[in-house]
Amino acid sequence: MDAKFGPDGALYMLDYAGGFFSLHANQKLIRIAYTGGEATPRASDAAWRTATPSQPRSIAFSSARAGGVAWEWNFGDGSAPSREANPTHTYPGYGTYQATLKVTYADGQVSTATITVTTGCAAPDGRDTVRLLDTDTGVANREVGGGCTVNDLIDDERNWSNHGQFVSHVAGVVNELRGAGVLDNKEAARLNSSAAQSPIGKIAGYRSLFDGTAASLADWRQAPSGSFTLQRDGTIRSSGGLGMLWYAKDEFADFSLRLKFRDVSAGTTYANSGVFTRFPDPRTPLDQRPAGSCGTVGSARTSQAWVAIYCGHEIQIYDGPTGESQKTGSIYNFDPQGLDQAGVTPKGQWNDYEVRVVGQHYTIIRNGVVINEFDNTPGKASSRAGDPPTDLRQFLSGFVGLQNHGTNDLIEFRDVRVRSL
Structure with missing residues (x-):
């Protein structure tokens, strides 16, 4: 015999009867489907996590534990819904949002759940100053919102394709934080200069x-x-x-x-x-x-x-x-x-x-x-x-x-x- 789950969630079993690669009157394909009532697992079993530590407003959602054959995610911030199984969504700000997931199962059952999502840094970088790998810039590592700090937003550990990409990344973060009043002009200039002088993008990251x-x-x-x-x-x-x-x-x-x-x-x-x-x-x-x-x-x-x-x-x-x-x-x-x-x-x-x-x-x-x-x-x-x-x-x-x-x-x-x- 051979068995495999199909895209509809049913288990398909192939009975060879007389043996593999043979012809026999009793050979057949058997479909086993669940008809036991309410869908299990449920939409409430879905999970989420921060997509990457340096993007604390980007949330990776997962329906792996919820199962199903079709999904509809509403993220709770007025944005368009997603029908991906495991979407990633960037929220406009730090805080708590109520996302909704509707899961359709192979037998037609539908399960809906509200999932509370919090953007921010659950484990913020608490070092006193901003670091670019081993370089201490001397700039104060201030809070930026959502429990995050400047160090959390600067991704100095990634394996960047080249040095210029990292410098551009730092410039983008610096401009955002300067506009928000987190950094003054002198601190912004120091971070941009430190990024340009750093080896990041030229050496291996984490x-x-x-x-x-x-x-x-x-x-x-x-x-x-x-x-x-x-x-x-x-x-x-x-x-x-x-x-x-x-x-x-x-x-x-x-x-x-x-x-x-x-x-x-x-x-x-x-x-x-x-x-x-x-x-x-x-x-x-x-x-x-x-x-x-x-x-x-x-x-x-x-x-x-x-x-x-x-x-x-x-x-x-x-x-x-x-x-x-x-x-x-x-x-x-x-x-x-x-x-x-x-x-x-x-x-x-x-x-x-x-x-x-x-x-x-x-x-x-x-x-x-x-x-x-x-x-x-x-x-x-x-x-x-x-x-x-x-x-x-x-x-x-x-x-x-x-x-x-x-x-x-x-x-x-x-x-x-x-x-x-």
Whole structure:
């Protein structure tokens, strides 16, 4: 037999009867259609997200969870409706809108739902000044509306086709913000000049590893135990542990890894998590790992997560005033940081976190401020007995991952991206 869903939503089954590529009196095509009442899923299962971080008024809608064979979107701002399955719409301003979706299903059923959409920046760039990649322009990073800042509107991370495109992009943003009174003439000139002098468009930009969609999450693998769950707002939230969600598609040599995180633990609990870097493929069978290597030690023999712990480095995330003594920015068990060095922010607030690795030099940046630097030179012992020393962690490339630590250590991540250096 063979089976396939048709464009009408019905399941078509081909019964070969006497065998494949044969003629038989009992061969037939069977159509199976749903006639069980109200359509499921429903229009209310549709989703939306900000299309790109630098265009916070552009919303990407998705009917994937709602299903159906025909759609009609009314965006709630007086614009023309769309009959695309997954349209992108740019709203005229920041704020809340009531969009309406009407879905028609294969059996003729129609489901309609109102979807509340908010334009703006759910996780704004909170750095003090406007940055163009590694260049600090010195211009104040002011709010522009919708919770967004100037940094949010300037897309310095994209892989621009050429330098001129980026310069034109900055000029457009600057003109809009100068007209709105966010920038004065001197600041506008400085940003335009900085864009012209920057290498952006001539060098590699950032590449998204996780952009809030299920499609981007498909390239990640969960090392037992625990999990990360994709939320409707495009974040992933940890659950259980100890485990690790790691990007399995590529290894990275010298790189800058940037992401946003926030601690969503309840009560007085603080999230314990981290970013793993430069570890070998944890799926490699034990008998194929080099004898005496980090992957043949202790728990790394049987646990993929411990391959990252023993072979790479964990860049700690923990802002609690008590409990774990190694705070955010620590190179776990090799270079501890105190609370006064961690750049602590209130729970529930989004943080920009960058891990930069060049050769064996690590730079940890939180919200635009360098909070730690570390040289992974041979001869350094772990503070935890039994852990491999830095001698066994001398990799020139490796994989990256995110730690889920335990049931109460709840943390959310979003906008994970990487740039080769």
